[in-house]
Amino acid sequence: MMSFLLLLLVTSDVLAATFPDICEDYTPCSCQQYDAYGLIVRCGDPFDHKSPITSLDVHHVFNRTKARHVFWVDLFSLSPEVNSGDVIKIPVDVLSEKSVDRLGISCSTSAGPLIMEIHPDAFRSSVHQMGHFEINGCDFSRLDFKFLADTMSLISLGIGPGLNFRGFPTMSFLARVTSLRIYNYLEFRHWNQIADRFPLLESLFLDGTQLGDRSINKLVHSIASSSTGRHSLTQLSLWENKLNRVPEHISSFKNLSYVNLFGNTIRFLAKGSFAFNPNIKVTFLILTRNALERIEPGAFQGDFSEAIIYLDYNHLTRFDSPVYQKLLEQMQSLSSAAGIHVRNNPFECGDCHLAWLIRDKPHLLKRVFGGRCSNGTQFEDLKPEGYHDCL
Numbered sequence: 001m002m003s004f005l006l007l008l009l010v011t012s013d014v015l016a017a018t019f020p021d022i023c024e025d026y027t028p029c030s031c032q033q034y035d036a037y038g039l040i041v042r043c044g045d046p047f048d049h050k051s052p053i054t055s056l057d058v059h060h061v062f063n064r065t066k067a068r069h070v071f072w073v074d075l076f077s078l079s080p081e082v083n084s085g086d087v088i089k090i091p092v093d094v095l096s097e098k099s100v101d102r103l104g105i106s107c108s109t110s111a112g113p114l115i116m117e118i119h120p121d122a123f124r125s126s127v128h129q130m131g132h133f134e135i136n137g138c139d140f141s142r143l144d145f146k147f148l149a150d151t152m153s154l155i156s157l158g159i160g161p162g163l164n165f166r167g168f169p170t171m172s173f174l175a176r177v178t179s180l181r182i183y184n185y186l187e188f189r190h191w192n193q194i195a196d197r198f199p200l201l202e203s204l205f206l207d208g209t210q211l212g213d214r215s216i217n218k219l220v221h222s223i224a225s226s227s228t229g230r231h232s233l234t235q236l237s238l239w240e241n242k243l244n245r246v247p248e249h250i251s252s253f254k255n256l257s258y259v260n261l262f263g264n265t266i267r268f269l270a271k272g273s274f275a276f277n278p279n280i281k282v283t284f285l286i287l288t289r290n291a292l293e294r295i296e297p298g299a300f301q302g303d304f305s306e307a308i309i310y311l312d313y314n315h316l317t318r319f320d321s322p323v324y325q326k327l328l329e330q331m332q333s334l335s336s337a338a339g340i341h342v343r344n345n346p347f348e349c350g351d352c353h354l355a356w357l358i359r360d361k362p363h364l365l366k367r368v369f370g371g372r373c374s375n376g377t378q379f380e381d382l383k384p385e386g387y388h389d390c391l
């Protein structure tokens with residue numbers, strides 16, 4: 001124990017750059033001070049187990065503490081005041097006159113989602129600084145976004161699971177938002193407002209929304225056919241949306257470099273499914289945990305020299321040269337982490353279709369990760385001689 005403490009003392013100077021500094025007392029909230037960002041204050045229990053806090057508790061804390069600016073405030077599992085029935089009310093200047101860059105709010109769900117009501121002036125001291133707002137776990141029927149109407153720097157908005165979301169308002173601050181994330185919100189039905197209200201989206205994450213092919217196709221089409229969205233969108237994530245096929249208009253985006261379709265039920269990739277702009281370097285293409293059986297030559301087009309492609313946990317039996325050879329050849333730069341991840345696919349190694357890779361171009365194998373035959377042998381352990389008789 002002693003030597004551990006000594007070690008801590010000796011190394012604390014070295015660690016000072018990364019370890020949080022001491023900050024003033026935010027009880028019952030906790031706080032950390034980071035050189036690189038500033039203060040991070042968390043109130044309540046993210047797992048909704050311990051004693052709940054109310055917005056009055058939060059108000060007292062910020063009324064008492066001195067720091068004028070907090071980088072990140074998370075208010076976890078807020079509960080109603082004693083006399084507020086089932087409504088959680090966030091009052092005027094709940095953070096006193098303190099300003100905040102990033103703000104997250106969640107409602108206590110131990111008694112089912114509670115109605116959240118936020119006063120239009122609740123965060124008025126942050127209208128200049130606030131860049132990110134996120135809310136989840138609430139009944140959103142009274143969420144009117146007026147408390148964000150005067151924000152001038154808000155570029156990132158997140159909405160998590162909850163009830164009764166009534167859609168995005170026609171307020172001009174939304175036109176500044178470049179990152180929208182809706183996650184695990186099964187009732188989300190306002191996808192048809194996105195292209196219109198968020199003309200400058202760069203990142204759209206609709207994860208776990210289970211919207212299905214029809215709605216997602218229309219959504220992607222509406223952004224791809226807008227004059228701005230078509231150029232601005234760089235990241236598109238559509239996890240767990242019950243997709244049976246790749247949305248049709250993905251290849252219309254001029255600046256798209258990240259696509260995540262994790263956890264859908266796509267079985268087939270047709271030619272041109274992912275035809276990225278050749279002037280853009282693809283970063284990630286994620287198709288993990290789909291139902292892929294077949295991929296047509298030309299399914300992947302664009303600059304994949306720095307791309308990481310995930311095809312793991314699918315039903316692929318073939319690793320054909322017309323599909324993969326050009327990609328692997330693009331990925332040969334030593335400095336990049338580029339590669340194709342294919343773990344957990346039942347590849348058939350007994351016929352000749354792998355001869356191109358194992359026998360003729362074994363140097364390309366170092367960019368194929370986790371390849372394994374249905375009989376358990378790894379691609380790396382296949383013998384080139386096994387393919388002598390192939391054409």
Ligand SMILES: *[C@@H]1O[C@H](CO)[C@@H](O)[C@H](O)[C@H]1NC(C)=O
Nearest residue numbers: 056059060061062063064096
């Ligand atoms: C905030 O602090 C001031 C001065 O200490 C006090 O008069 C006021 O009642 C406090 N307000 C709240 C809501 O705690």
Ligand SMILES: *[C@@H]1O[C@H](CO)[C@@H](O)[C@H](O)[C@H]1NC(C)=O
Nearest residue numbers: 231232233234254255256257
């Ligand atoms: C394309 O994306 C990059 C960043 O990924 C951005 O700097 C650039 O402005 C975007 N181009 C257009 C036309 O929006």
Ligand SMILES: *[C@@H]1O[C@H](CO)[C@@H](O)[C@H](O)[C@H]1NC(C)=O
Nearest residue numbers: 349350373375376377383386
């Ligand atoms: C699996 O199949 C490949 C290709 O036919 C063969 O080379 C390898 O020896 C087999 N592995 C086992 C464990 O049978």
